[in-house]
Amino acid sequence: MSEAMRESEQPACPRAQENNSKKKKKKRKTRQQKQSQHQQQQQVGVEEGARSSVDPPQPDRTGTGTETGTDPLLRGIFQIGKKSHDVVLTASRITWTPIEPDHPTGQSSVKKPQEDSVELKDVFAVKVKRRRSVGQTSGGTLLGITLFTCRPKGAKLKDHAVHLNNLSADHCEIWFKQLKEILNGFQSRPKSLKVFINPCSHKKEANQIYEDQVAPLFKLADIKTDVTITERKGHALSILKDCRLDEYDGVVCVGGDGSVAEVAHGLLLRAQMDAGRDTDSIFMPVQAALPLGVIPAGSTDAVACSVHGIRHPVTAALHIIMGHRQAVDVCSVSSMGRLLRFCFSVMFGFGSRTLAAAEKLTWIPNTQRREVAFITTLTNLKPEECELSFIPSSGGVVDQSDSESESELSDVGEGGPWQRRRGLFLNISIMSIPCLCSIAPRGLAPFTRLNNSSMALVAVGNASRSEFIKHLKRYSSTNNQFSFSFVETQCVYAVRLRPRSHSGWTDETSEENEESDSKNTPIISSEGTHPWNIDGELLEVPGELLIRVHSRILTLFGADVEEAEERPIKCSCI
Ligand SMILES: Nc1ncnc2c1ncn2[C@@H]1O[C@H](COP(=O)(O)OP(=O)(O)OP(=O)(O)O)[C@@H](O)[C@H]1O
Numbered sequence: 001m002s003e004a005m006r007e008s009e010q011p012a013c014p015r016a017q018e019n020n021s022k023k024k025k026k027k028r029k030t031r032q033q034k035q036s037q038h039q040q041q042q043q044v045g046v047e048e049g050a051r052s053s054v055d056p057p058q059p060d061r062t063g064t065g066t067e068t069g070t071d072p073l074l075r076g077i078f079q080i081g082k083k084s085h086d087v088v089l090t091a092s093r094i095t096w097t098p099i100e101p102d103h104p105t106g107q108s109s110v111k112k113p114q115e116d117s118v119e120l121k122d123v124f125a126v127k128v129k130r131r132r133s134v135g136q137t138s139g140g141t142l143l144g145i146t147l148f149t150c151r152p153k154g155a156k157l158k159d160h161a162v163h164l165n166n167l168s169a170d171h172c173e174i175w176f177k178q179l180k181e182i183l184n185g186f187q188s189r190p191k192s193l194k195v196f197i198n199p200c201s202h203k204k205e206a207n208q209i210y211e212d213q214v215a216p217l218f219k220l221a222d223i224k225t226d227v228t229i230t231e232r233k234g235h236a237l238s239i240l241k242d243c244r245l246d247e248y249d250g251v252v253c254v255g256g257d258g259s260v261a262e263v264a265h266g267l268l269l270r271a272q273m274d275a276g277r278d279t280d281s282i283f284m285p286v287q288a289a290l291p292l293g294v295i296p297a298g299s300t301d302a303v304a305c306s307v308h309g310i311r312h313p314v315t316a317a318l319h320i321i322m323g324h325r326q327a328v329d330v331c332s333v334s335s336m337g338r339l340l341r342f343c344f345s346v347m348f349g350f351g352s353r354t355l356a357a358a359e360k361l362t363w364i365p366n367t368q369r370r371e372v373a374f375i376t377t378l379t380n381l382k383p384e385e386c387e388l389s390f391i392p393s394s395g396g397v398v399d400q401s402d403s404e405s406e407s408e409l410s411d412v413g414e415g416g417p418w419q420r421r422r423g424l425f426l427n428i429s430i431m432s433i434p435c436l437c438s439i440a441p442r443g444l445a446p447f448t449r450l451n452n453s454s455m456a457l458v459a460v461g462n463a464s465r466s467e468f469i470k471h472l473k474r475y476s477s478t479n480n481q482f483s484f485s486f487v488e489t490q491c492v493y494a495v496r497l498r499p500r501s502h503s504g505w506t507d508e509t510s511e512e513n514e515e516s517d518s519k520n521t522p523i524i525s526s527e528g529t530h531p532w533n534i535d536g537e538l539l540e541v542p543g544e545l546l547i548r549v550h551s552r553i554l555t556l557f558g559a560d561v562e563e564a565e566e567r568p569i570k571c572s573c574i
Pocket of ligand 1: 201202203230232234235255257259260262298299302535
């Protein structure tokens with residue numbers, strides 16, 4: 001623009017001239033402030049870049065994420081939101097404070113700038129941020145760096161991005177490297193995972209859940225994955241028996257309780273094989289070598305709810321990425337001295353009959369089978385005659401202060417620590433974890449914990465159908481589902497359950513005899529078998545079962561929770 005033209009643009013009116021000179025002053029001041037910020041930015045970038053090379057960070061190598069240093073490792077200026085911020089990185093935290101422009105009078109602002117920060121133990125990824133056009137997969141204009149954090153919101157975990165914008169490549173590289181080094185120091189976070197996806201779980205959406213909600217987070221966290229989409233029941237188990245486990249830091253199961261139970265059993269069986277344990281005997285199992293992550297994609301998802309408090313794939317994925325771990329108790333189920341399964345829950349009576357009925361309803365869609373089976377089993381409700389023996393754990397009898405009357409089942413057994421009940425039972429459940437789910441938000445066994453070294457025993461004696469329905473309804477209400485005279489609850493170490501066969505009670509056999517017979521006795525035979533519900537899977541077994549608890553032999557990715565987040569109840573049968 002020529003001088004002449006500039007001049008011609010000068011306003012003629014004196015008031016306008018005054019306004020114009022004020023505007024000019026303001027513009028000059030803003031330009032000066034910008035320049036000073038830029039100089040500060042350059043200085044800090046150079047200074048701190050030099051410092052990072054002589055003062056390497058001390059990330060938390062213990063994996064606990066505890067603070068190991070509060071000295072600044074880096075300091076620089078980034079734009080966060082619309083404002084420039086002074087950003088400070090220590091080994092445990094990144095803090096940013098807005099840079100306020102100087103007051104026109106030279107006085108400092110009365111209001112203190114609002115500081116914000118993120119703990120690095122809550123950061124799971126750092127990425128260089130670039131602007132790319134549609135279809136462009138590499139290169140692009142550098143915009144800064146982005147931190148991905150994990151934030152709790154109630155029982156849920158959510159991922160959140162913090163954008164630190166700065167157009168200097170050198171500046172961003174120093175920060176990126178430093179942050180990456182700190183994040184790599186979190187030892188409990190997995191870097192390589194074996195993933196099993198059951199494509200048939202619930203409404204066949206497990207694969208979609210994994211692709212849409214889980215895989216992008218694993219990719220962001222730079223976790224390598226080896227994915228198997230299972231082709232049949234038992235596929236995951238057969239892989240876990242043979243594969244090289246040392247290549248992985250954890251195993252992930254995307255599916256429902258049946259799939260989780262199969263993978264948990266596979267991990268524990270493999271640990272016993274590797275440790276040379278003879279599973280054809282009563283033995284003390286060793287711990288599984290790898291932790292298990294559970295991505296809920298089934299119909300009940302009691303294991304996922306018990307360890308996450310919620311059926312939320314993103315929460316489950318973030319627990320895995322962050323390396324949150326929780327050791328849990330597991331049951332072993334053996335028959336005639338031979339191990340059948342490691343599991344979290346066993347049901348006999350109504351719970352197993354319902355499952356057996358559902359398996360026969362093959363013409364009904366999968367999603368409705370259980371409800372129809374539930375109603376038919378309730379219509380034909382009948383008790384099972386059996387002998388129930390158990391060893392109470394130190395927790396003993398659960399407080400039933402509000403029970404309607406004394407338990408009718410309080411007949412103490414003969415000799416030793418075993419207590420015995422013989423009689424008619426509508427249902428018997430044994431659970432090593434609380435089994436939270438949408439139909440029982442407080443859990444099927446609210447009086448046990450994930451790792452209290454004992455199992456919950458719930459024995460429902462004979463009662464009328466209406467009384468039994470009342471008991472079932474209470475699982476979804478706030479009333480105590482156990483405060484009935486026909487319901488007994490115990491905290492136990494071991495349970496022996498012997499259903500009465502058509503020919504009456506079998507002779508008692510000692511454990512040693514059972515073991516010596518076991519190698520020649522077929523476990524599953526169609527004659528004289530009884531249906532058992534083991535983690536939602538049907539098992540037909542003759543004779544008695546021995547169920548024992550094994551303290552903390554499996555580690556799950558997740559955290560202990562008090563109760564599941566209340567959701568609308570899906571089953572409307574009762
Ligand atoms: N490709 C497959 N085809 C058929 N069954 C499979 C396949 N892969 C795994 N399975 C088996 O399917 C069974 C049930 O699956 P899963 O438990 O995941 O779903 P669900 O029954 O809908 O959920 P929940 O147990 O929570 O109610 C498991 O025992 C698993 O071993």
